[in-house]
Amino acid sequence: MTPVPALRLTGLAKSFGDKVAVDRIDLDVPAGSFFGLVGPNGAGKTTSLSMAVGLLRPDAGRAEIFGTDVWADPARAKALIGVLPDGLAMPERLTGRELLTYLGLLRGMDPAAVTARADELLAVLELDGADRTLVLEYSTGMRKKIGLATALLHAPRLLVLDEPLEAVDPVSAATIKVILQRFVAGGGSVVFSSHVMPVVEQLCDRVAVVTGGRVVAAGPIDEVRGGRSLEDRFVELVAGRTADAGELAWLAS
Numbered sequence: 001m002t003p004v005p006a007l008r009l010t011g012l013a014k015s016f017g018d019k020v021a022v023d024r025i026d027l028d029v030p031a032g033s034f035f036g037l038v039g040p041n042g043a044g045k046t047t048s049l050s051m052a053v054g055l056l057r058p059d060a061g062r063a064e065i066f067g068t069d070v071w072a073d074p075a076r077a078k079a080l081i082g083v084l085p086d087g088l089a090m091p092e093r094l095t096g097r098e099l100l101t102y103l104g105l106l107r108g109m110d111p112a113a114v115t116a117r118a119d120e121l122l123a124v125l126e127l128d129g130a131d132r133t134l135v136l137e138y139s140t141g142m143r144k145k146i147g148l149a150t151a152l153l154h155a156p157r158l159l160v161l162d163e164p165l166e167a168v169d170p171v172s173a174a175t176i177k178v179i180l181q182r183f184v185a186g187g188g189s190v191v192f193s194s195h196v197m198p199v200v201e202q203l204c205d206r207v208a209v210v211t212g213g214r215v216v217a218a219g220p221i222d223e224v225r226g227g228r229s230l231e232d233r234f235v236e237l238v239a240g241r242t243a244d245a246g247e248l249a250w251l252a253s
C-alpha cells in the first residue's frame, strides 16, 4: 500500500475574473519530503498554497492533508499543518509573545506548554529582544520569523511556507534552514515556495516547477534537474524572455 501523501492536490483550479491563476494542478508531496515549489512571478504558487491550506476556496478540485479533505473537514486538516502565508496577515497590535500565546491558546494547547515553546521559539529565532515590540513595528524579516514561530508552535506534521526566507538576513536564514532540516529529520514534511534555486537545491529532495498555473515538472530534484543546475533547467522550462542587447540601451551612460 502506498503511504498517504502529506499533501495531495487534485485538479485544483482558481480564476480571478478572466485570469486563470491555477489551471487544474495535480501535485503529491510525499510524507517526509522537503518539497520546493518554484515558478516565475505570477505562476500561481501563492494561489495554490492558499487553496491547499484552506485560506482560499478553489473553483474546482481537491486539497488533502494526510488524506483529510481541507475543504470538507477544515478543523481536522488544519490541526495537522503549520502555515506561513504570503503577505503575513496577522494580528498586529500584539507583541510577538502575545501573538504566540494567543494562537497557542486558540489551538487549545496547554498554557504552560505554550509559554515554554514560545520562550524557546523566540530565543531560537532571535526575537527574544523584540518580545515586547508590537508586530506592527516588526521589519519584514522579523515578520517572517514570528510567522514561522506561529507555524511551528503546535508541532504540526506538515509545514506549508510561502517564501519563508525572503527578506530574512543570512544569519536568521541559516537558523531557519537548520530548524526546517531538523523538522524533516524528525519525521515532519515541508513544502515551501521560493525563487532562490540554490536554496531549493540545498534543502529539498523534491521540487515542482509551476508556470502559467500548471505543473510543468515535478519529482525528485535530481530527476527534474537532469544533470544540470536547477536554475538552468528552470529557465529552460519556463522559457522567459531576457532583455536583448538593444533593449534598454538608454540605461548606458
Ligand SMILES: Nc1ncnc2c1ncn2[C@@H]1O[C@H](COP(=O)(O)OP(=O)(O)OP(=O)(O)O)[C@@H](O)[C@H]1O
Pocket: 016, 019, 020, 021, 039, 040, 041, 042, 043, 044, 045, 046, 047, 048
Ligand atoms: N486576489 C487576486 N485577484 C486577482 N488576481 C489575482 C489575485 N491573486 C492572484 N492573482 C493573479 O493570479 C496569478 C497567480 O498569482 P500568484 O500570486 O499565485 O503567483 P505566484 O506564483 O505566487 O507569484 P510570485 O512569485 O510573484 O509571488 C497572477 O496573475 C496574479 O496576478
